Amino acid sequence: MTQPRDDARPVRPSAFVRLTQVLMATCLGVMAISVFVNVVLRYGFGSGVAASEELSRLLFVWMVFIGATAAYPAGEHMAFTSVVALLKDHPVRLGLATAFIRLLVLLACGLLAWGAWQQIVVGLDSYSVVLRYPTALLPMPAFLCSLSIGSMALWELIHRTPLDLGHAADVE
Numbered sequence: 001m002t003q004p005r006d007d008a009r010p011v012r013p014s015a016f017v018r019l020t021q022v023l024m025a026t027c028l029g030v031m032a033i034s035v036f037v038n039v040v041l042r043y044g045f046g047s048g049v050a051a052s053e054e055l056s057r058l059l060f061v062w063m064v065f066i067g068a069t070a071a072y073p074a075g076e077h078m079a080f081t082s083v084v085a086l087l088k089d090h091p092v093r094l095g096l097a098t099a100f101i102r103l104l105v106l107l108a109c110g111l112l113a114w115g116a117w118q119q120i121v122v123g124l125d126s127y128s129v130v131l132r133y134p135t136a137l138l139p140m141p142a143f144l145c146s147l148s149i150g151s152m153a154l155w156e157l158i159h160r161t162p163l164d165l166g167h168a169a170d171v172e
Contacts, residue, residue: 020070027063031056050130058128058137065141069148084163095160102157109150116143 013021038052071077087094116139123136155161 016073017070020066023066024063024070027059027066031059031063054128054131054133058131058133061138062141065145069145072149072152094163098163099157099160101163102153105153106150106157109146109153113143113146113150116140116146 034049034052034055038048042048068077084094084097087097119139120136120143123134123139126135127133128135
């Protein structure tokens with residue numbers, strides 16, 4: 001996502017943003033082609049591709065967690081801007097609220113990572129029915145997402161980064 005600068009030239013997106021956009025577009029493109037081919041074969045010729053459903057499910061899960069990871073540094077996750085707007089005139093309280101929010105994010109990431117890791121361990125010895133990939137690949141993006149967002153939140157907490165809600169408006 002590019003944002004115009006004062007001199008009207010677009011800002012080039014970071015390598016992280018470009019990579020996540022390419023990965024999400026690739027997942028979506030492969031899913032769309034897979035489902036389209038399966039529908040055409042099933043309704044046009046009476047047979048389909050058995051792997052289409054498994055592949056689409058796997059790619060959808062990966063796409064969602066790649067998107068969630070990319071949304072965090074852009075400030076595009078759900079936020080209670082009206083609550084934060086009440087604290088904008090109180091810098092100490094805003095700083096404490098920001099630290100508290102980041103601690104809650106770290107707690108949520110820790111819980112998600114723990115649960116996803118348990119599912120990864122369980123899935124190491126089982127395989128999908130059609131494609132035969134280890135079922136540990138399904139919870140793996142949740143684990144990686146929680147590590148990524150947790151790392152970003154910890155970095156922001158340590159460096160006392162001001163809360164960036166990613167919007168121009170103070171209150172929504």
